[in-house]
Amino acid sequence: MANGTIAAPAAEVDFYHVKGRHKGLLSWLLTTDHKRIGIMYLTVMSVFFLTAMTFGVLMRLEMLSPGETIMSAQTYNSLFTLHGVIMIFLFIIPGIPAVFGNFFLPIQIGAMDVQFPRLNLLSWYLYIIGGALAIFSLFGGGGWVDTGWTFYVPYSVRTTTNVSLSVFAAFVLGFSSILTGLNFITTIHRLRCPGMTFFRMPLFIWSIYATSWIQVLATPVVGITLVLIILERAFGIGVFDPTLGGDPILYQHLFWIYSHPAVYIMILPAMGVVSEIIPTFARKPIFGYVPIAISSLAIALVGYLVWGHHMFSSGISDTSRVIFSLLTFIVALPSGIKVFNWVATLYKGSIEMTAPMLYAMLFLFIFSIGGLTGLVLGALNTDLHVTDTYFVVAHFHYVMFGGMGIIFFASIHYWFPKMFGKMYNEKMAKVAAYIIGIGFNTLYFPMFIMGYMGMPRRYYDYLPEFQVYHLISTVGSWILVSGILIMVANLLSGLRNGSKAPSNPWGGTTLEWTVPSPPPLLNFDQIPTVDHGPYEHPEIAKRKEIKDE
Amino acid sequence: MEAHNNHDEHNDGHIAEAHHPSYGINILVWIGLLSLTAITVSVAGVNLGGLALTVALLIATIKSLFVMNFFMHVKFDNKVVKIFIGICMLVFVIVLILTFFDLTFRF
Numbered sequence: 001m002a003n004g005t006i007a008a009p010a011a012e013v014d015f016y017h018v019k020g021r022h023k024g025l026l027s028w029l030l031t032t033d034h035k036r037i038g039i040m041y042l043t044v045m046s047v048f049f050l051t052a053m054t055f056g057v058l059m060r061l062e063m064l065s066p067g068e069t070i071m072s073a074q075t076y077n078s079l080f081t082l083h084g085v086i087m088i089f090l091f092i093i094p095g096i097p098a099v100f101g102n103f104f105l106p107i108q109i110g111a112m113d114v115q116f117p118r119l120n121l122l123s124w125y126l127y128i129i130g131g132a133l134a135i136f137s138l139f140g141g142g143g144w145v146d147t148g149w150t151f152y153v154p155y156s157v158r159t160t161t162n163v164s165l166s167v168f169a170a171f172v173l174g175f176s177s178i179l180t181g182l183n184f185i186t187t188i189h190r191l192r193c194p195g196m197t198f199f200r201m202p203l204f205i206w207s208i209y210a211t212s213w214i215q216v217l218a219t220p221v222v223g224i225t226l227v228l229i230i231l232e233r234a235f236g237i238g239v240f241d242p243t244l245g246g247d248p249i250l251y252q253h254l255f256w257i258y259s260h261p262a263v264y265i266m267i268l269p270a271m272g273v274v275s276e277i278i279p280t281f282a283r284k285p286i287f288g289y290v291p292i293a294i295s296s297l298a299i300a301l302v303g304y305l306v307w308g309h310h311m312f313s314s315g316i317s318d319t320s321r322v323i324f325s326l327l328t329f330i331v332a333l334p335s336g337i338k339v340f341n342w343v344a345t346l347y348k349g350s351i352e353m354t355a356p357m358l359y360a361m362l363f364l365f366i367f368s369i370g371g372l373t374g375l376v377l378g379a380l381n382t383d384l385h386v387t388d389t390y391f392v393v394a395h396f397h398y399v400m401f402g403g404m405g406i407i408f409f410a411s412i413h414y415w416f417p418k419m420f421g422k423m424y425n426e427k428m429a430k431v432a433a434y435i436i437g438i439g440f441n442t443l444y445f446p447m448f449i450m451g452y453m454g455m456p457r458r459y460y461d462y463l464p465e466f467q468v469y470h471l472i473s474t475v476g477s478w479i480l481v482s483g484i485l486i487m488v489a490n491l492l493s494g495l496r497n498g499s500k501a502p503s504n505p506w507g508g509t510t511l512e513w514t515v516p517s518p519p520p521l522l523n524f525d526q527i528p529t530v531d532h533g534p535y536e537h538p539e540i541a542k543r544k545e546i547k548d549e
Numbered sequence: 550m551e552a553h554n555n556h557d558e559h560n561d562g563h564i565a566e567a568h569h570p571s572y573g574i575n576i577l578v579w580i581g582l583l584s585l586t587a588i589t590v591s592v593a594g595v596n597l598g599g600l601a602l603t604v605a606l607l608i609a610t611i612k613s614l615f616v617m618n619f620f621m622h623v624k625f626d627n628k629v630v631k632i633f634i635g636i637c638m639l640v641f642v643i644v645l646i647l648t649f650f651d652l653t654f655r656f
Contacts, residue, residue, distance in 0.1 A: 189629070217640055253648050304640060305647060317654035323647070 014421065014518040032117035033521060037124050038103030039419065042412075045091055045099060048131065050488075052086035053481065055079050060443070060477040063470045066462055076460035077146035078161075082138070084149030085166065089173050090131050092404050093262055096269035097180060097215075098127070100411050101208045103419060105184060107512040108202045110193025110530065112522045115186040123179040130173035137165035148458060150259070153240040153251040157232045164233055167226045174223045177265075181215030184208055193511075195530035199293070202510045202534040203286065206293040207272025210300040214261045214268075218304065222258030225251065252314055256307035264303040266400060268296055270407035271338055274360050277414055278342050280508045281357040282349030285535040288341035295334035302331045309378050313387045321380055328378035335371055339364065354506070355429035359410030362437045366406060370398030373448065388458075391451025397444045409436070409487060416491065417501030421518040424494025432487035439480030446473045510534050570619055578619045585612050 015035050022030050028040060059079050062069045071079070102120065106113050114120050138144055142162040147155055151170075156163050188209050192201070201209075228251075231237050238244025240251045279286040286292065308316060308324030342364065351357070373395045376382045386392065417423055446469040451457075455466050462470065504513040511530075515523055532541075570578075589608050597604060618624035623634055 213636075217637060249651070253651070257644055257648075305643060308647065308651070315655070316651040319654040320647070320650040323650055 013520060014516065015521045016518060018521045030121075032113070032121050034102050034106050034113050034117065034120060035419075035519065037120050038099050038101075040124055041094065041098040041102060041127070044128065044131065045095060046488075048086050048090040052083050052091065053484065055083040055086070057477050057481055059083065060474040062460055063462070064474045065470075066464055066467060068460070071460070073460045074146065075144075077458070078144035080458060081145045081148050085134060085145070085170070087400075088149050088262075089170050090127075090134065092266045092400055094127060094173075094177060094180070095266070095404060095408050096273065096411060097184070097208055097211055097265075098123075099408075100204075100273070100415060101180075101184060101269065104415065104512055105187060105205060105208055106191065107515065107519060107523050108205055108510050108534075109188065109191060109196055110511055110524065110528045111187065111191035112524070112527075114183050115190055116183050119179055119183055123176045123183070126172055126176035126179070130169045130171075130176060133165060133169035133172060137162045137169060140165050150255060151226070151229060152255075153229065153232070153248050156229055157240065164230050167229050171223050171226045174219045174226075177215045178219045181212035181219075184212040185216065188212075193527050193530060199290065200530055200533055201293075202272075203275035203289070203292055203296075204269070204272035204510075207268045207275070207296045210296040211265050211268045214265050214300050214304065218258045218261040218265075221254060222262075225254040225258070228254075249311070249314055249316060252311050253307070256310045260307035260310060261300075261304045263399070264299055266404045268299060270363070270404045271296070273407050273411045273414070274342060274363060275338075276508075276510065277356050277360045277410060278345050279535040279537075280414075280506050281352045281354055281360075282346050283352070283507070283537055283539075284345055284349045285533070285537065285540065286341070287344035287347075288337070289533065289535070291337050292341050295337040298334040299331065302327065302334065306331055306378075309383070312380060312383045325378055325380050329375065332371065332375060332378075339368065339371075353430075354413075355424075355426055355433055356410045356414035356506075358430055358433045359406055359413060362433065362440075363403065363406045363410065365437075366398055366402030366440065370395060370402050373398065386451050388456055389451035390447040390455045390457055393457050394444050394447035394451060397447075401444075402440065406436070406440075409433075412491065414506070415512075416494065417505045418512055418517045418519070420495055420498075421501050421516075422494050422498035423501050423505065424498055425490055428486065428490040432483050432490060435483030435486060436480060437483075439476050439478075439483050442476030443473050443480050444476070446470075446476070507537070509537055569622075569625070575619065578615050582612055582615055585615075 015033055020027055020031075028036055031037065031040075058070070059076065062071050062076055062079075102114070140162045142160045145159075145161050145163055145166045147159060147161070147163060151163065151167060156167075188201070188205060228237075228239050232240055236244070238246045240246045240248050242248065275286060275292055306324060306327045308320050309328045312321055312325075353361075373391070376386065377392065377395060413424070413429055450466055450469045450473075453466070455462060455469075501517040503516050505517075506513070511528060512519070514528070585608050589605060592601070592604055592608070617634065623631060
């Protein structure tokens with residue numbers, strides 16, 4: 001199945017060392033093994049993440065003092081566009097599903113691979129082609145794109161920078177996303193092992209399932225929208241041009257019909273990972289399994305209907321403003337259900353504060369601030385005050401980076417032993433987590449205050465009264481980057497010199513912890529049969545049995 | 550990998566093949582689609598005022614139903630696929646309604 005003919009007994013040899021039809025680099029580039037594809041995503045994504053992070057640090061350096069500090073206004077415009085495009089389209093959206101979904105979804109449901117392994121590899125290639133096109137667009141005619149990651153018309157139609165190629169890159173990336181979603185939905189429906197009913201699936205799978213539906217339903221909308229930008233630029237067809245009967249606000253509708261659900265593509269898998277980590281390290285079954293599972297679907301559904309809150313100040317009708325504001329408040333409910341259930345799981349748990357758990361706790365703290373400040377933006381009157389200010393930038397980073405980014409770090413620490421068969425230095429991992437937590441809040445919290453005071457976003461210059469906040473924020477970026485670099489160095493060191501990981505180093509209860517670390521090519525000797533829920537710790541089950549007797 | 554579900558797939562394939570529409574029906578549907586396109590173009594030249602959009606959407610809906618049911622074989626497919634497509638259509642309709650809350654009440 002994976003990597004051509006299998007020459008070794010699959011159960012004995014881990015997937016890195018199975019001899020297939022191809023050797024060396026080709027054994028990776030032509031593989032159809034979901035685990036190798038997951039690791040290929042991780043490798044490329046890490047490069048994109050570190051690149052976009054560097055752009056972010058350079059932007060913060062520019063904001064260290066008023067006026068031109070290290071770059072021109074035009075360069076700053078291009079940098080925030082590239083930072084956004086790379087982070088959103090190449091890291092945050094595909095991040096957890098493409099890396100950890102690919103690696104762990106089949107194992108967690110007791111399958112040997114995804115339903116369409118070749119399609120899975122095609123998705124990776126589309127991702128690479130999209131990423132390459134985004135990079136080529138930097139060197140093509142017209143210069144670096146300067147529209148912001150939202151590509152709003154009419155500016156994106158009029159600017160002479162290389163918008164068409166960047167937009168086409170996002171279009172190709174969309175196909176990768178759709179095909180991955182399709183593959184995961186089919187895999188979950190068709191390849192669950194015997195006994196693995198929907199309500200015995202790990203909550204990570206539920207979150208991936210909900211996410212996949214959004215990917216399949218919403219991504220085509222942005223695909224068509226981006227093609228319309230290219231057509232507008234090339235032929236001036238007038239869909240978004242009022243002088244030709246078009247409507248520029250229509251672009252915003254179409255863009256956000258995808259891009260708001262995309263926020264949930266980013267955050268739902270992260271929530272799924274939290275639902276895995278907390279019961280493992282609290283040594284308790286998750287509290288409220290069914291509500292958490294259903295709330296993933298509820299978030300996916302209601303999250304689809306709230307895009308208008310990005311357009312409160314764009315000139316949409318008052319009626320739709322009120323409706324979208326109401327719907328926005330409703331979407332807070334399923335998110336709240338998750339947070340309360342996680343806290344209830346921790347209650348009276350035997351908590352072990354390992355690095356993954358530390359990141360999960362950091363997520364709870366940061367995401368709660370991000371979520372609650374979202375309500376300030378979801379309410380019509382307060383939104384008009386802080387719209388297009390640093391308040392939005394702060395909220396966005398608290399939700400996206402504090403949500404998906406921090407949980408990406410948690411995931412890599414949680415599943416690192418299983419993926420690579422090695423352990424990392426736990427103490428150093430915790431030190432990095434603390435530095436990241438401090439750096440994150442130092443970097444982004446002053447932005448809430450600046451935004452409330454009226455500092456507009458996307459400006460390379462500012463009034464002197466904002467300098468102290470920008471200074472704190474820039475220092476925060478240095479702390480944050482130090483933490484991230486320590487974390488990366490620690491993981492790389494673990495990969496090289498770490499001790500061998502046992503099959504279940506954390507005492508996890510889901511199926512991936514029943515197979516060796518790293519797993520064999522076909523994951524299982526025999527397809528397992530499941531007869532209980534995903535979070536039943538054996539010691540608790542034993543205690544229950546004794547009580548019953 | 551797909552070996553798990555060979556049995557189901559054979560069944561699905563069998564059902565789809567058994568109800569495969571004939572060439573005659575396919576050609577009829579195609580002629581129907583061409584006619585509806587002609588109607589769309591003709592109606593665009595008539596001043597229907599506020600009804601123009603409704604009529605255009607109605608014709609487009611009928612065309613989509615033809616394409617989905619016959620060319621995409623949804624009519625002959627199993628229940629799960631129908632439910633999935635139903636969900637997609639429902640979401641699409643809701644999105645359309647929400648967008649019209651802006652367009653209809655903007656001015």
